[in-house]
Amino acid sequence: xxxxxxxxxxxxxxxxxxxxxxxxxxxxxxxxxxxxxxxxxxxxxxxxxxxxxxxxxxxxxxxxxxxxxxxxxxxxxxxxxxxxxxxxxxxxxxxxxxxxxxxxxxxxxxxxxxxxxxxxxxxxxxxxxxxxxxxxxxxxxxxxxxxxxxxxxxxxxxxxxxxxxxxxxxxxxxxxxxxxxxxxxxxxxxxxxxxxxxxxxxxxxxxxxxxxxxxxxxxxxxxxxxxxxxxxxxxxxxxxxxxxxxxxxxxxxxxxxxxxxxxxxxxxxxxxxxxxxxxxxxxxxxxxxxxxxxxxxxxxxxxxxxxxxxxxxxxxxxxxxxxxxxxxx
Amino acid sequence: xxxxxxxxxxxxxxxxxxxxxxxxxxxxxxxxxxxxxxxxxxxxxxxxxxxxxxxxxxxxxxxxxxxxxxxxxxxxxxxxxxxxxxxxxxxxxxxxxxxxxxxxxxxxxxxxxxxxxxxxxxxxxxxxxxxxxxxxxxxxxxxxxxxxxxxxxxxxxxxxxxxxxxxxxxxxxxxxxxxxxxxxxxxxxxxxxxxxxxxxxxxxxxxxxxxxxxxxxxxxxxxxxxxxxxxxxxxxxxxxxxxxxxxxxxxxxxxxxxxxxxxxxxxxxxxxxxxxxxxxxxxxxxx
Numbered sequence: 171x172x173x174x175x176x177x178x179x180x181x182x183x184x185x186x187x188x189x190x191x192x193x194x195x196x197x198x199x200x201x202x203x204x205x206x207x208x209x210x211x212x213x214x215x216x217x218x219x220x221x222x223x224x225x226x227x228x229x230x231x232x233x234x235x236x237x238x239x240x241x242x243x244x245x246x247x248x249x250x251x252x253x254x255x256x257x258x259x260x261x262x263x264x265x266x267x268x269x270x271x272x273x274x275x276x277x278x279x280x281x282x283x284x285x286x287x288x289x290x291x292x293x294x295x296x297x298x299x300x301x302x303x304x305x306x307x308x309x310x311x312x313x314x315x316x317x318x319x320x321x322x323x324x325x326x327x328x329x330x331x332x333x334x335x336x337x338x339x340x341x342x343x344x345x346x347x348x349x350x351x352x353x354x355x356x357x358x359x360x361x362x363x364x365x366x367x368x369x370x371x372x373x374x375x376x377x378x379x380x381x382x383x384x385x386x387x388x389x390x391x392x393x394x395x396x397x398x399x400x401x402x403x404x405x406x407x408x409x410x411x412x413x414x415x416x417x418x419x420x421x422x423x424x425x426x427x428x429x430x431x432x433x434x435x436x437x438x439x440x441x442x443x444x445x446x447x448x449x450x451x452x453x454x455x456x457x458x459x460x461x462x463x464x465x466x467x468x469x470x471x472x473x474x475x476x477x478x479x480x481x482x483x484x485x486x487x488x489x490x491x492x493x494x495x496x497x498x499x
Numbered sequence: 500x501x502x503x504x505x506x507x508x509x510x511x512x513x514x515x516x517x518x519x520x521x522x523x524x525x526x527x528x529x530x531x532x533x534x535x536x537x538x539x540x541x542x543x544x545x546x547x548x549x550x551x552x553x554x555x556x557x558x559x560x561x562x563x564x565x566x567x568x569x570x571x572x573x574x575x576x577x578x579x580x581x582x583x584x585x586x587x588x589x590x591x592x593x594x595x596x597x598x599x600x601x602x603x604x605x606x607x608x609x610x611x612x613x614x615x616x617x618x619x620x621x622x623x624x625x626x627x628x629x630x631x632x633x634x635x636x637x638x639x640x641x642x643x644x645x646x647x648x649x650x651x652x653x654x655x656x657x658x659x660x661x662x663x664x665x666x667x668x669x670x671x672x673x674x675x676x677x678x679x680x681x682x683x684x685x686x687x688x689x690x691x692x693x694x695x696x697x698x699x700x701x702x703x704x705x706x707x708x709x710x711x712x713x714x715x716x717x718x719x720x721x722x723x724x725x726x727x728x729x730x731x732x733x734x735x736x737x738x739x740x741x742x743x744x745x746x747x748x749x750x751x752x753x754x755x756x757x758x759x760x761x762x763x764x765x766x767x768x769x770x771x772x773x774x775x776x777x778x779x780x781x782x783x784x785x786x
């Protein structure tokens with residue numbers, strides 16, 4: 171049971187965080203960390219576990235955000251009514267990209283995801299129904315609690331925490347299911363896995379579709395918290411970049427990697443934006459780029475993998491327990 | 500055909516030749532090392548900014564700017580190879596894609612930080628005016644860019660297929676260990692390939708800068724154009740990139756003329772996805 175000790179302590183600290191740090195800035199920061207952790211954890215399913223690097227994941231984020239805001243602006247429904255539509259659209263798009271490209275080498279998949287994200291951004295920018303370049307807004311004044319429109323960041327914090335736990339739960343369940351074992355085999359050697367009968371393309375596609383659906387939930391939550399979505403905030407390539415870098419920095423393919431990455435990078439970005447103002451936007455991404463290059467060059471496994479390795483060296487017997495994704499008993 | 504359509508097609512071919520040139524750089528690296536450079540579009544962008552700097556500092560046009568851009572980018576290519584690519588090539592796919600993608604961000608936002616987000620342009624008459632050939636209006640800048648790009652792309656093809664350097668590079672791409680036993684250093688060959696590929700890309704950037712807008716984010720769009728061109732032409736095939744580049748230039752120009760400039764990228768990206776579905780090996784490629 172010792173392997174549950176640290177996650178439990180961490181969870182308790184996460185639950186207590188907004189009660190200890192009570193300023194609006196701190197609570198908003200906490201909520202944003204959790205929000206990006208949801209998106210990055212969703213990316214992690216296909217990028218980390220399946221080893222297929224999607225660089226256009228924002229298209230699913232945008233599906234969720236636009237579906238929620240469209241439900242409000244066109245049908246005067248609570249934004250969360252749009253969530254199932256966003257998930258459905260995301261899963262469908264994932265199938266359209268995934269079916270042809272996941273049979274090929276991973277580069278094709280990465281290129282196709284970039285092209286689809288740009289395509290989606292261009293189409294939405296020219297579609298009146300989706301607000302074109304201006305975007306769509308959510309409710310300015312909450313009508314009922316179902317609008318999920320709050321002034322304080324506190325309700326969002328716990329909402330995001332719940333969704334994050336569900337996302338991590340699904341990821342954990344997936345890694346311990348048949349699909350998880352297939353994915354591990356495919357990631358080690360796709361050729362070997364195929365020759366032993368693992369349905370490689372199909373399993374990667376399932377992981378991609380699952381990841382797409384969860385990412386669209388993150389997009390929907392984002393649009394509810396900010397109350398609007400436009401082509402830049404809902405479909406800009408930098409959102410994809412954030413998911414990818416958070417997961418990679420923390421540890422791609424590790425359960426808690428994306429959360430660790432988000433906990434490092436979101437404060438960094440918020441603080442640099444506050445200190446540097448508008449000029450900071452460019453500099454933040456220079457730093458992001460440098461971090462990605464350094465991770466890729468020196469530590470592709472991310473921070474958690476590094477810690478796990480140091481930990482294993484220190485205490486060899488504890489090594490399996492320290493892993494982010496524990497194996498089935 | 501109306502003379503306007505002919506003019507649109509000629510314009511597309513000239514632009515397409517520049518696409519072909521910078522896509523050749525991408526396809527060379529991809530074919531030789533199985534590495535996709537996600538920062539490729541940003542190499543084009545750097546070439547554009549070098550040409551712009553040469554013009555603002557020295558007051559001279561692409562005749563100086565283009566060779567300087569080629570040299571600067573060739574240097575960048577070698578630095579990137581030794582600093583990043585050589586080690587991520589051996590790592591997992593994630594490291595490869597992350598590495599070049601991070602490089603793209605680093606380049607894009609360093610330029611953004613240094614020059615700002617504003618669109619810059621070189622003066623329209625830097626190269627010369629507009630000529631009238633058989634009723635077709637040709638801008639001198641586009642003509643120069645298209646013709647030079649076409650010649651350099653053909654030269655690149657000859658270099659790869661007809662010289663001993665090209666054969667050595669081919670040998671390394673076929674089997675690096677065997678090539679090493681024959682006394683060819685894979686490391687040097689791959690560094691040379693990066694220098695050639697990045698240099699050609701920088702040259703293309705300097706040429707396209709004479710009539711295209713210059714902005715830090717232009718690399719994103721041009722990078723996708725390069726992916727589309729390479730996947731249409733087939734990996735590692737410079738002639739494939741040439742044909743595909745010309746084709747995409749024409750498709751872009753014609754669709755901009757028929758259905759509006761906003762939709763030209765939509766047409767090209769959709770075409771790319773159709774190709775991935777139905778003919779992933781490209782027009783001329785082998786799987």
